[in-house]
Amino acid sequence: MELSILSALNAERTARRASVLVTTIESGAQRLVKASEIATDPLAEVLDKQLRMAKSAMVEVEGAQYFLTVQAPHPRIVITGAVHVSQAMAPMAKLLDLDLVIIDPRTAFATSERFPGVRLLTEWPDEAIATIGLDGYTAFVALTHDPKIDDPGLEAALRSDCFYIGALGSRKTHARRIERLAAAGFDETATGRIHAPIGLDIGAVSPAEIALAILAEIVSSLRGPRRKPA
Amino acid sequence: MISTDTDILSLAEAWARSGRGVALATVIETWGSAPRPVGSHLVIDDAGNFQGSVSGGCVEGAVVEEAAEVIGDGKARTLEFGVADETAWKVGLSCGGRIRVYVERIAAEKAN
Incomplete structure (x- = not known):
């Protein structure tokens, strides 16, 4: 993980904002999706679902495996x-x-x-x-x-x-x-x-x-x- | 539980910023009675120091060992532990569960 992505993830959490780190298992590619960006993300549906449950999870979409590190502020x-x-x-x-x-x-x-x-x-x-x-x-x-x-x-x-x-x-x-x-x-x-x-x-x-x-x-x-x- | 794992992410950032080689291990899948839930983190540095937990102690040693490799070559790896897994790892989970752990290096920011 790039340190800049980890920093951004930590910054979102500190500010009590939800975000999801998407890791593509096959390639190791990663991106941080902030709550405000979820609706326009290709994985919008699963990101929204996991965020509502506040649960990190492995998901499979169209044959690709992604791990979602879900950070939801404590309600x-x-x-x-x-x-x-x-x-x-x-x-x-x-x-x-x-x-x-x-x-x-x-x-x-x-x-x-x-x-x-x-x-x-x-x-x-x-x-x-x-x-x-x-x-x-x-x-x-x-x-x-x-x-x-x-x-x-x-x-x-x-x-x-x-x-x-x-x-x-x-x-x-x-x-x-x-x-x-x-x-x-x-x-x-x-x-x-x-x-x-x-x-x-x-x-x-x-x-x-x-x-x-x-x-x-x-x-x-x-x-x-x-x-x-x- | 949540606070513990998120504290680990802050620690991983702090360690990386202080110039240490750092790897982050994350439980990405569990089967059966795994001791730590999906999303649990363990952070490891290049001196073998670690914080957090991916299994409540059962397989941390093996993860720390593998983390040294990850810090060395920068390639992320997926490890699997459990009694049902006979192919790769000798270290089993005594509880009978299985876990998959993703280990990745925290890449330092490129100096320009």
């Missing part, structure tokens, strides 16, 4: 709201190997007693998000029911390319939320990215069941075929 979930549902989400996310960050400026909620071992940021969402950043491997979930806290987070998420955005609340609550976001300049295409009511429809009742429904929807967005751009 993570950013939540506003140190609430009951996020208390249930934290241990589940750990089992799913998803990093989790909870933002809640209300220090009575965001305590390490309620969230042992969880990264808690007790700043306002716009400040916290400016620090941690949101990207295509981040899911954003708004859970406070309080527009003062959820809305700045949602606005930041809508300006980013988060792979999932969800917001807790009834259809009525969400309709009012869309009105507020529209007033802030977000059109229907933008607000249409928000999953609301949040979570897969499994009839969830308890906080843990709602957490399960949300995480299932996040996994589905992460692993399923990319939604076609509207």
